[in-house]
Amino acid sequence: MADRAVTAGHAAPSTGSRPSIRPTYLLGRFGLHTVAILIGIILMLPFYWALASSLKQVQEVRQIPPVLWPKVPQWENYVVVWNVRLFTNWVTNTFFLTIVGTTGIIFSTSLAGYAFARFRFPGKPLLFTITMATLMLPGYVLLIPNFLLFWKLGWLNTYLPLIVPFYFGGFVGGFYIFLFRQFFLTIPHDLDEAARIDGASFPRIFWSIILPLSLPAFATAAIIEGIRRWNDFLLPLIILNKPELYPLSVGLRYFVLTPDTQPKDHYLMAAAVLMTLPVVILFFLGQRYFVRGVVMSGIKG
Amino acid sequence: MVATAATGSRAIAAKGSLRREETLWAYVFLTPWIIGLVVFILGPMLFSLVLSFYNYTLGGDYTFAGLDNWIKAFTKDEFFWPSVWRTFLYMLGVVPLSVFGALGTAMLLNQGLRGTTFYRTLFFMPHLVPTVAAIFIWLWLLNGQFGLINELLFQGTYYLTGKGVVGPNYFGDTFWALPSLMMISLWGAVGGNMMLIFLAGLQGIPQELYEAASIDGASSWTRFRHVTLPLISPTMFFNTVLACIAALQSFEAAFIGTGGGPAYSTWLYGLHIYRTSFDYQEMGYGATLAWILFIVLSIFTYVQFRASRSWVFYAGEGRDG
Numbered sequence: 001m002a003d004r005a006v007t008a009g010h011a012a013p014s015t016g017s018r019p020s021i022r023p024t025y026l027l028g029r030f031g032l033h034t035v036a037i038l039i040g041i042i043l044m045l046p047f048y049w050a051l052a053s054s055l056k057q058v059q060e061v062r063q064i065p066p067v068l069w070p071k072v073p074q075w076e077n078y079v080v081v082w083n084v085r086l087f088t089n090w091v092t093n094t095f096f097l098t099i100v101g102t103t104g105i106i107f108s109t110s111l112a113g114y115a116f117a118r119f120r121f122p123g124k125p126l127l128f129t130i131t132m133a134t135l136m137l138p139g140y141v142l143l144i145p146n147f148l149l150f151w152k153l154g155w156l157n158t159y160l161p162l163i164v165p166f167y168f169g170g171f172v173g174g175f176y177i178f179l180f181r182q183f184f185l186t187i188p189h190d191l192d193e194a195a196r197i198d199g200a201s202f203p204r205i206f207w208s209i210i211l212p213l214s215l216p217a218f219a220t221a222a223i224i225e226g227i228r229r230w231n232d233f234l235l236p237l238i239i240l241n242k243p244e245l246y247p248l249s250v251g252l253r254y255f256v257l258t259p260d261t262q263p264k265d266h267y268l269m270a271a272a273v274l275m276t277l278p279v280v281i282l283f284f285l286g287q288r289y290f291v292r293g294v295v296m297s298g299i300k301g
Numbered sequence: 302m303v304a305t306a307a308t309g310s311r312a313i314a315a316k317g318s319l320r321r322e323e324t325l326w327a328y329v330f331l332t333p334w335i336i337g338l339v340v341f342i343l344g345p346m347l348f349s350l351v352l353s354f355y356n357y358t359l360g361g362d363y364t365f366a367g368l369d370n371w372i373k374a375f376t377k378d379e380f381f382w383p384s385v386w387r388t389f390l391y392m393l394g395v396v397p398l399s400v401f402g403a404l405g406t407a408m409l410l411n412q413g414l415r416g417t418t419f420y421r422t423l424f425f426m427p428h429l430v431p432t433v434a435a436i437f438i439w440l441w442l443l444n445g446q447f448g449l450i451n452e453l454l455f456q457g458t459y460y461l462t463g464k465g466v467v468g469p470n471y472f473g474d475t476f477w478a479l480p481s482l483m484m485i486s487l488w489g490a491v492g493g494n495m496m497l498i499f500l501a502g503l504q505g506i507p508q509e510l511y512e513a514a515s516i517d518g519a520s521s522w523t524r525f526r527h528v529t530l531p532l533i534s535p536t537m538f539f540n541t542v543l544a545c546i547a548a549l550q551s552f553e554a555a556f557i558g559t560g561g562g563p564a565y566s567t568w569l570y571g572l573h574i575y576r577t578s579f580d581y582q583e584m585g586y587g588a589t590l591a592w593i594l595f596i597v598l599s600i601f602t603y604v605q606f607r608a609s610r611s612w613v614f615y616a617g618e619g620r621d622g
Contacts (some may be wrong), residue, residue: 040423049449050438066452108333119327140591145345168337202326231431249433272434294494295501
């Protein structure tokens with residue numbers, strides 16, 4: 001959607017008719033590129049610093065003045081971090097929770113989105129309003145009672161609180177329900193009608209007509225929620241207190257709290273880079289879908 | 302005759318059963334969400350309201366406290382008002398800068414520059430960094446002695462004036478700690494989701510309006526002020542409301558980065574709720590604090606909606622109502 005930015009925008013003044021415009025136009029373009037590059041450099045500085053620091057030798061880490069780029073980049077630092085006790089556990093845990101949680105939310109919200117997009121049933125407007133209203137709820141209101149619920153169920157220090165709710169729409173399911181509904185509404189109704197006449201059941205229509213035509217919507221939801229699950233911090237923080245169960249977000253904090261006489265900022269930076277990497281890769285794989293989802297939430301909102 | 306009447310009545314009956322079948326299936330598809338809504342959202346919400354009238358620690362007894370918790374928040378809790386004002390201050394720092402920053406980057410990307418897709422990806426990168434990782438990176442970036450920012454500041458001022466300025470130890474300084482948290486948020490926001498939403502909004506503005514304005518001799522500022530700004534105002538409103546809601550709930554940066562310090566200078570409201578509920582185990586009072594936030598957010602959003610009528614322009618809609 002936003003890919004149009006390349007072609008759209010303020011059209012260039014027509015060349016030829018008023019040749020006097022050319023120099024100022026070029027100067028303007030040059031100025032805009034300069035601004036864009038400057039903003040890019042400023043926004044990239046923290047990345048550069050994290051990467052540079054992650055590759056330093058231990059004596060370079062806390063040197064004054066700071067070493068801007070290590071003499072010999074220490075790629076082994078990443079190996080060291082990878083081998084820190086429990087680090088691979090945290091990576092596995094995070095992948096597991098991300099995949100299982102995202103699957104759950106897609107399952108539950110796509111079905112609800114289908115119901116809102118295609119069915120007429122009593123109670124629909126009210127239910128839809130409530131669904132949208134839940135998006136305004138601050139997470140804190142749900143945090144304490146849900147914590148007590150999970151405690152009562154004996155779910156603390158298990159993954160159940162980080163998995164089960166997501167198979168029932170999670171805490172921000174309204175967003176994805178809306179996203180799916182909007183997408184399903186764009187699929188021509190005739191297709192379902194034809195399938196109905198051929199005797200297809202509703203689950204079958206969903207499975208063999210709606211779903212194959214909505215893969216972009218599923219990709220969008222998967223990417224947005226995948227990133228959210230990967231980054232999730234507060235819920236695992238209150239639910240888990242066994243380090244071997246931590247996801248990366250909570251584990252990284254444990255990493256910094258461990259007392260150590262040697263500076264380990266370079267390792268921490270390497271860990272931060274490692275944690276960021278999968279998100280960046282996921283984003284590049286599905287950039288198109290991600291942008292579409294964000295834009296959709298904004299325009300219709 | 303008989304045959305047609307029979308098929309007719311059968312058709313009506315079929316239609317009725319079809320309607321019933323449709324309703325049935327709709328609720329089948331909605332079952333997971335309705336269960337989730339009741340068990341994990343609406344139920345807990347009501348329960349936390351009830352809880353706010355009780356004193357409760359994990360594993361202890363529920364003792365009825367009446368309005369005590371609510372009164373305590375406003376009158377006895379010495380951290381309450383400071384954390385409220387601090388959180389508003391944080392919001393006032395973050396929201397305008399990030400909203401206008403994101404509008405700026407979006408407008409830049411809307412100029413049809415060669416390489417716009419590249420710039421867009423570049424600007425968006427910070428938004429992808431997990432909050433926890435971003436906080437660690439910024440703690441190190443803004444480290445007073447070994448951080449890049451103070452080194453650049455020193456070298457830059459040394460180069461310009463011959464005398465290097467030594468920057469503060471940002472996260473250890475009661476004045477600088479809160480602005481430093483704002484920086485982390487701002488870094489991810491100016492090129493993040495808000496920028497993408499603005500970009501889509503800007504692309505929805507008809508080019509003819511700019512052309513017409515140009516023919517009338519409007520300067521680029523006039524075009525911005527009288528074409529772009531009014532037409533982008535619904536998007537701006539949406540972004541502002543969401544940014545305010547997010548800022549008022551800000552937690553992770555203060556929790557991980559500073560733990561609320563130094564000297565409570567980053568003790569934000571979200572952190573106050575967390576500490577009260579999970580460190581001090583005052584679940585009842587924590588629920589009260591959470592409900593106060595909920596009420597404030599609702600009022601805040603309502604006021605913004607009311608106020609938006611005077612500045613948000615919806616094309617093709619009447620202004621009454």
